[in-house]
Amino acid sequence: MPELNLTSAPAHLRHGSNIGQPLTRRDGVLKVKGQATYAADNHPPGMLFAVMAVASISRGRVVSLDVAAAKRHPGVVDVMTPDHKPELAIDPEIKTNPFVFRMEVLQSHEVRYANQPIAVVIAETLEAATEGALLLAPRYETLPALVGLDAGESFVPPVVGVGNPTESHRGDVEAGLATAEKQIDATYETPPQYHNAMEPHAIVASWDGDRLQIDMPTQGLMLSLARIAELFGIAHDKIHIRSPFLGGGFGSKGLMAGPPTLGIMAAKLVGRPVKLVLRREQMYGPVGHRAPTRQRLRIGADGEGRLTALDHHARTVSSTFDDFYEPAADASHTLYAAPAIRTSHDAVRVNTGTPLFMRAPGEATGSIALESAIDEMAWACGIDPLAFRLKNYAEVEPMTGRxxxxxxxxxxxxxxxxxxxxxxxxxxxxxxxxxxxxxxxxxxxxxxxxxxMFQAEARAVLRRDGSGAMEIGAHDMGQGAWTALAQIAADAVGLDIDRVDFKAGTSDLPDAGIAGGSAHTATAGAAIHSAGAAVIAKLADLATNDERSPLFGAGNAGVIARDGRLIRRDDESRSESYAEILARAGVAEVEARGTGAPNPAAxxxxxxxxxxxxxxxxxxxxxxxxxxxxxxxxxxxxxxxxxxxxxxxxxxxxxxxxxxxxxxxxxxxxxxxxxxxxxxxxxxxxxxxxxxxxxxxxxxxxxxxxxxxxxxxxxxxxxxxxxxxxxxxxxxxxxxxxxxxxxxxxxxxxxxx
Amino acid sequence: MKPFDYVRPATVTEAVAAAAQPGAVYLAAGTNLLDLMKGGISRPDRLVDVTHLHGLDQIETLADGSLRIGALVSNADLAHDPEFARTHPAVAEALLSGASAQLRNAATVGGNLLQRTRCAYFYDTASRCNKREAGSGCDARDGENRGHAVLGWSESCIATHPSDFCVPLVALDAVVEIEGRSGRREIALDALHRLPGNTPERESALEPGDLIVAVRLPPAARGFAAHARYLKVRERTSYAFAVVSAAAALRIENGKIAEARLALGGVAAKPWRARAAEDVLRGVAPTADAFQEAAWRALTEAKASGDNAFKIELARRIVVRALLLAAAGAPARIPALPASPFASMSGAIHA
The missing domain is CATH 3.30.365.10 (Aldehyde oxidase/xanthine dehydrogenase, molybdopterin binding domain)
Incomplete structure (x- = not known):
């Protein structure tokens, strides 16, 4: 991958600050010219192509694969199956934390959902691998599939979303409904949805001894790295992942999934670099989706149109082997000031790939049901929908009183x-x-x-030539991290944005957390902000402790960093450039790290x-x-x-x-x-x-x-x-x-x- | 993918000979065929590329006044031919309502006629499909079938023909010119596509090697230019196949309908000419009542094949609306949202 050449937007005026400026995206020209390197654009020497064969049944087991036919096809190098594959260091069914998939990586012949990978064909060309996968002609023992929201006995999952309580309540909902003048009892259904990022999931993996080089779009570089390390039993520092651009993620590239893991296994099996790219239809299974929901809302309101109770129950599904429950009812926790609120969930297990975060998981599904029901209640009360919402405006968070x-x-x-x-x-x-x-x-x-907010770390550098650098393993999935985080970085070190070498998108940089939960700019931004403050403090130390500096004696609190200079706070006529400070100190650069994390007290x-x-x-x-x-x-x-x-x-x-x-x-x-x-x-x-x-x-x-x-x-x-x-x-x-x-x-x- | 021979014949005769071999198929733009090959639905041994044949990309008016469209004319070139759009506005509107701009730029007239159904079970090779594999069964019949046929279907197959272009063509008595092993022949477009019966795998009247070289619109088709529309209800405003569509064309003389043409799309395995409805319109004034009557006639034999009874009522309403639009007159320019119920929306800038 060539060095990124991020363009600036010199046409834009600055008013003394980078944050707040409407810069065009700095990677825009690269993308328009086709010069932005996405994962599948990488072709290391000797690379082979891997194609997954996927199950066409959704429940049962594979009883035969015609591996010989696939291998006979010209160009096919090897066929990875449950009986012929590199061993993993841990059982891929073990969920070591809520942020890992239980994944199918050919550990058994069982089929748990349609489009589950059942073999991988590795060949000299994409065409040969594709035909090889077709020639496997799997035969199955098929069991009746579990499909839909009524597929089986429902149960109450232990948690929904990531660690949210399944049920929450405040006040007496039944009493609130009983005394209500108007009641709504309505059931809404939302369908299964798939993320459908334009860029399919893809990986190019190369092993060099026990070192592993990976190109793969990910919304969580360090999460993926840690998962790969535990699956393959190698140290973190042996793995390098590049993910400078994502062609959309929407949550589906948040967790390390089965298919990219298969790409790494395939590369290990054949001892050559391997590229594995999902076909569009193969993205409907092993890489997450939004589960369907059926939501019942019971709402009460008094004669004035004030809510007396809000009861929101959501039924959803998860896979037969893993747990992710769309927290749809939780959308009712925060918006409307009902004195009594109850939210609850139940679920059934179906033959599907495991659902996952997708575009506001819970909030999106819950919101369309809640907003519809609120609208129905406004109409029942004869009140304009906006007036009704204002009447029930939550001055404090209704569920908690905070x-x-x-x-x-x-x-x-x-x-x-x-x-x-x-x-x-x-x-x-x-x-x-x-x-x-x-x-x-x-x-x-x-x-x-x-x-x-999640947790992130950044490293800031100020150099003797007057430039700076900010390093953070952040992710740009199209939202503009290359630009917005660079703006924060520029302000953090008091330099023009074009003087800051902003590095992101690889796993050897400090951990930026996950690009999800709409928290990436806040989390990575906070780390950048604090790294910048730390490096400025170091630079200020150099200047204020040096009697040759015009800033001597000003103390740490006494300088302002602006436009590449430290300026005495109480006397702006006294200042010195970063370059002068570093040159006099005889150091090439100063560096410092900073972190971003949620504030538990707040x-x-x-x-x-x-x-x-x-x-x-x-x-x-x-x-x-x-x-x-x-x-x-x-x-x-x-x-x-x-x-x-x-x-x-x-x-x-x-x-x-x-x-x-x-x-x-x-x-x-x-x-x-x-x-x-x-x-x-x-x-x-x-x-x-x-x-x-x-x-x-x-x-x-x-x-x-x-x-x-x-x-x-x-x-x-x-x-x-x-x-x-x-x-x-x-x-x-x-x-x-x-x-x-x-x-x-x-x-x-x-x-x- | 499966290896195949690729041949590029120099003449139509060579093409016919090459394509008459078992396992051979014609390749024009490939906007449907390549997807079928990638999905393993079609696994040809030989592709006979006709895109380099000379003389098949012309739009010409013949001595008798009929319009002859070469099979390799692209959907976009035909729709944007000003003379064609003026004389056959419903056909141009149908073309522009199909697929996306990129696909229309590539897709050819001949290929459009021969595109395969969009039945999901046809495309899903793990499903049983009598059309894909004769005698295997039909998983659509009890499956997810709200988009399937309501006319002319059989227990063997409930798939629909997806073309927009064919709907006004069949209404206007288009003729298909075919070059085959025994020379040139022509058949009415209405006779090109077959209803499924017990042999849904046989989709057309074409024999091995047959090459569609042109589509001809008879001189009478121009007589409808002042009152011809295509209307297509779909699940998004563009790049979606019709849930139901209709082409309506009227020849109005002295305030009465001298002749009516009506065809429906998205309802059967072929573009569905509604002759009984045309008959009731002959000689009557173009009124909403008359159009309601025609709509009932057009759908008399309709029957739901699954969760799609709504398509029958929708088809009636589309027929009425298409006839009303046709009676009101073809617009001077094709709307920015062609064939859309929202064609009249102001600010519509996309086509």
């Missing part, structure tokens, strides 16, 4: 509604038509996502969430039932906005995924075989350009002194929450038909004329 670290949701409602023109909405549904006679509907939803004291309000307009053909979103406005408050340009793009993306959730996305599972019948981008519908209306994003100013030193909350996932519900509610407002099964289908809207 104050919010900051919450500019009211401003989001105000600014979003004003921009959208919400005040002109008719209360009654099916009242509005456009010039062409299409039904027009307006809907809204509240967006929420927790402001999370977390104990405050509820920390980003918020937003999304308003959607849809048009529906009154006779034909086809729906198209015509306008969306989202106003979001997410603390400090590091790069407004990139943040807007992320929020656009989230809103589009919300639209997609409401109207398009669904993995169609054959109810008998458990196979996904639309495992391709032609038939698994995500919005195309023609489905995406003009989008308007407002970032609402919000200062949060508690979440972290930089006041960053994160914007990666909040855009999908609220948006899906807003579109669904707009469809109701347009048609008068309340659809409770998502995505909303044409046939549901043919019931009226």
């Amino acid at each position: 104050p919010f670290s900051s919450k500019a949701l009211r401003a989001c409602y105000d600014q979003g509604a004003a921009r959208f023109g919400w005040a002109k909405r008719s209360l009654q549904p099916r009242q509005m038509r456009d010039d062409a006679g299409l039904l027009v509907g307006w809907g809204m939803g509240t967006a929420t996502f927790p402001a999370l 977390m104990e004291q405050y509820a920390m969430h980003a918020h937003g309000a999304v308003f959607a307009e849809v048009k529906v053909d009154p006779e034909l039932g086809q729906v198209r979103v015509s306008r969306m406005v989202g106003a979001f408050a997410a603390g400090r906005i590091v790069n407004p340009h990139l943040v807007k793009s992320q929020l656009f993306g989230g809103m589009i995924w919300g639209l997609s959730f409401a109207l398009h996305e669904e993995a169609i599972t054959d109810r008998r075989s458990g196979r996904i019948m639309n495992a391709n981008l032609g038939e698994y519908h995500i919005p195309v350009n023609a489905d995406v209306p003009p989008l308007d994003v407002i970032t609402v100013e919000e200062h949060d002194p508690h979440v972290n030193a930089l006041g960053i909350k994160g914007v990666g996932e909040i855009g999908i929450t609220g948006s899906a519900g807003a579109v669904a509610n707009a469809v109701w407002h347009a048609t008068g038909v309340r659809v409770r099964r998502f995505p909303i289908r044409i046939e549901e809207l043919l019931t009226q004329r």
Whole structure:
């Protein structure tokens, strides 16, 4: 991989700070020119191609594979099967922590879901490996597949999401419902969804003795490295992973999965570098997905339209062998000020690959149900949906009673509604038509996502030539980490962004934590910020302790780092450049490390969430039932906005995924075989350009002194929450038909004329 | 992938001879065939690449006034031919409502006619499919089938033909010119695709080696230019096959319908010409009531093949709307959202 040549954007003005500037993405030109090296673009000398054969049944066992036929095919080098494979150091079924998959890496002949890898063919060419995989012609013993939300006896999982309690409650929900003047009891269903990142999962693995070189897109370099180290029984420092760019992750590249592990095993088996890239349909199984849910909401309200109780139960599924439970009901913890709230989950096991984090796991599924139910209650109470939400505005976190670290949701409602023109909405549904006679509907939803932090470390360097460096193993999956984190880095060391050598995306750099939970900018940013402060402190020590320096005697607290100079705080005429300080001290560079981590005391004291309000307009053909979103406005408050340009793009993306959730996305599972019948981008519908209306994003100013030193909350996932519900509610407002099964289908809207 | 021979014949005669061999298939743009090969659905021994044959990429008006479209004309070139779009607006609109811009740039007229069904069970080689493997059974019949046929299906097969282009073509009495081992012949497009019956594996009237060289629209087709539309309901605004579509064309004289043409897409194993509906429209005024009557006639024989009863009601409504749109007149320009119910939305900038 050549050195990254990140472009700057000299056209942009700076006003004394990098954070807050709308820089265009610095890796943009590389990507447009095709010069950004993605994992599968690497071709080390001697590389072979590996292709997985996957199960076409979803439950049973493989009884035979025609390995001989595959091996006879010209170009096939070897066939890895349960009977012929390198041994792993630990059982891949052992879950050493919640952040690992129990994975299928040919440890047995058992089949637990469709598209499970059952063999790997390694060949001189992709074509030969592909044909070899086909020639294996597996025969199976097939058992009846467990499919769908009613596949078997349900159970209450020990936890949902990552360590969330399965059940939570505050107040007496039944009493609240009993005394309510209005009650809603509604059940919503959401389908299985697959991440469908544009870049498929891919790995290029090379062994050199016990050293392992890997190119692989990952949202968690160190998580992956640690998993590989334990699976292969090698030390961390023997492994090097490069992941400079991801063609989307959406959660599916968060955990080390079976297929890339098979790529490493294949390279070990044949003693040559191996590339393994998943075919699109192979991504519908072993690399995670969003599980289906069935959610029942019971809501009570008094005569004034104030909530008396909110009961949210979610049924979901997990695989037959591992545990991930979409925490859908937890979406009801934070938004509305009901005096009594209960959330609960149960689950059934089905023959599916294990579900995983996907685009606001829990929040997205829970939000579309909650926002629909709140809308239904507003209508039952005869109150405008925005007025109803304001009436039930949570001044403190309803489930815990904790104050919010900051919450500019009211401003989001105000600014979003004003921009959208919400005040002109008719209360009654099916009242509005456009010039062409299409039904027009307006809907809204509240967006929420927790402001999370993980742990990260960064290393900052100041060099004698006046430049600096910031190193952190951060991940750019398209969100703009190469740019936003470099902006934070530039401010952290008081240099222009073009004077800071920002290094990220490889496992030999300090651990940046995981790019997930919308927490990467906050977490990595905090580490960068603190590494910068530490290195400036070291430099200041050099200057203020040296009597030849104009800063001598100023003390650590007495200088300001700005534009490559340390400046005496009480006398700005006295300053010295970094280069001069280092040259006089006779050192080539100074370096320091810093960490970013959640503050337990602040977390104990405050509820920390980003918020937003999304308003959607849809048009529906009154006779034909086809729906198209015509306008969306989202106003979001997410603390400090590091790069407004990139943040807007992320929020656009989230809103589009919300639209997609409401109207398009669904993995169609054959109810008998458990196979996904639309495992391709032609038939698994995500919005195309023609489905995406003009989008308007407002970032609402919000200062949060508690979440972290930089006041960053994160914007990666909040855009999908609220948006899906807003579109669904707009469809109701347009048609008068309340659809409770998502995505909303044409046939549901043919019931009226 | 499976190794195959690749031949590039210099003449149509050579092509026919090469493709008449067992295991041979024609390759034009490959927008469907390559996917079928990658998925192991089609495993040909020999590809006969016809894209270099001369003289098959012309759009020409013949002496008798019919329009002859070479089989290798791309979907995009045909749709964007101003004269063609003016004289056959419903066909151009149907073309532009299909697939994506990239696919339309590559896909050919002949290939469009012969594209395979989009039935998921046909593409899923682990499923039983009588069309893919004769006599193996049909897993779609009791499967996920809300998109499947409501007309002309059999217990052997409930798949639909996915083409948009073929729907107005069949309404306008298009003729297919075929070069085969025994020379040139022509058949009505309506006779090209077969209903499944007990032999869904036989999808067309073509014999081994037969090459479609052109599609011809008779002179009468131009007579509908003022009142012809294509309407397509789909699950996203672009790049999706029709749930149900309809082509409607009217020749209106003195306020009465002199002749009507109507065909449905996405409902059967072939583009579905609705002649009974055409008959009830002859000589009547173009009113909503008349169109309702026509819609009932068009779907009289419709029957759900699974979870798709809604398609029958949807098809009736689409017929009514398509006829209303046709009666209102073909637009001067093809809308930015071709064939969409949202074609009239202001601010629609994507095609």
